[in-house]
Amino acid sequence: MKHLGTKTIETRRLVLRRFTLSDAEPMYRNWASDPEVTRYLLWPAHESEEETKGILKGWIAAYEKPEKYEWCIELKEIGEAIGSIGVVMVNEKVQSMEVGYCLSCDYWHKGIMSEALSAVVEYLTNEVGARRIQARCDTRNPYSAKVMEKCGLKYEGTAIQAEWNNSGAGDVACYGLVVGPVVVEEPEETLEPEIEEEEPKVIKTGRKNEISDETIEYVGILAKLELNEEEKEHAKKDMEEMLNYIDKLNELDTTGVEPMSHVFPVNNVFREDVVTNGDGSKETLSNAPAQKDGGFKVPKTIGD
Structure with missing residues (x-):
């Protein structure tokens, strides 16, 4: 004006x-x-x-x-x-x-x-x-x-x-x-510098599920176990195989099959002296159901 x-x-x-x-x-x-x-x-x-x-x-x-x-x-x-x-x-x-x-x-x-x-x-x-x-x-x-x-x-x-x-x-x-269009002064646009996001680094080892040393340490603390280096390596291997096994189960056609409620044991981590009925004992595993259509039977221990 x-x-x-x-x-x-x-x-x-x-x-x-x-x-x-x-x-x-x-x-x-x-x-x-x-x-x-x-x-x-x-x-x-x-x-x-x-x-x-x-x-x-x-x-x-x-x-x-x-x-x-x-x-x-x-x-x-x-x-x-x-x-x-x-x-x-x-x-x-x-x-x-x-x-x-x-x-x-x-x-x-x-x-x-x-x-x-x-x-x-x-x-x-x-x-x-x-x-x-x-x-x-x-x-x-x-x-x-x-x-x-x-x-x-x-x-x-x-x-x-x-x-x-x-x-x-x-x-x-x-x-x-x-009486006419309102003329409004637009504030100058300030462009923020673009920040290029780095893609997360993925370490490829050829293994589908890899367990870190930190995870094994944490498992040992939860289970109140003192694992030596050899036991840690066995535990990592067994846990990786367990995860791979679960992946395979997820890929199966389970239409009409009752869900499994037993716990999978890992012998090298949970030793015989800490395995009891209800958390993966041999008696519990002996009653594990089988996948009839595919001819696949649940093993008694993972890694055997």
Whole structure:
């Protein structure tokens, strides 16, 4: 958006211009001190003309900034300030502006505010470059909503109990007008360096299942056995053959065959003195089932 500040705008019945300190008296008299005008506004009615003058001083000082938009609504017929309209919020990213306004109740229902809002919307979109204009009102103030609709703003939803004004907590009706595509600056994409993942190294030994020395040490600890080097080698061989044997069993067609529940013993690891009924004894193995269809019978010991 290209901010241009509060420039004078003239319509059929109105002059929208910057405020001056001389507007303090009519502003206070016509609307700023009227509780009826401020019923659904966020700021309370002014208690004195000096309070109004203090507000005007702040607005006048801010006119130096091109981002300040605050118009006095002057009725040509009487040459006097009867209300105000301005931008209350700016969102540069989405090029959006929110407009707020108030008007002397003596001029309600005469199309004055619709005339002023239409002129401001046209200025902000055509001159400043706003892509979106939005406005809000308390749902208990339907006439304000009609002004927005008359100026082309569409109802977008209601925020429930979203705002506190001079009438207490209230629901806020939201209206908006989008006049063109929103131009959003995309953040620059930062490419992270690609990390080449190393493929795991596989040691090929020609044996399908290889048992490591660490595994044998762990088995010895679990079985509470002290194995010498020769026993460790025998245990590795027996365990490898057991795994190969299990692989072969998994490849068999076991349709209709009862599952085997016995434990396969490895004689070189679990010696005769630690083999008992229920964990691979000779008596248990003698009752092992056989694969009938393939003619394969379970051996009594693995590795025999």
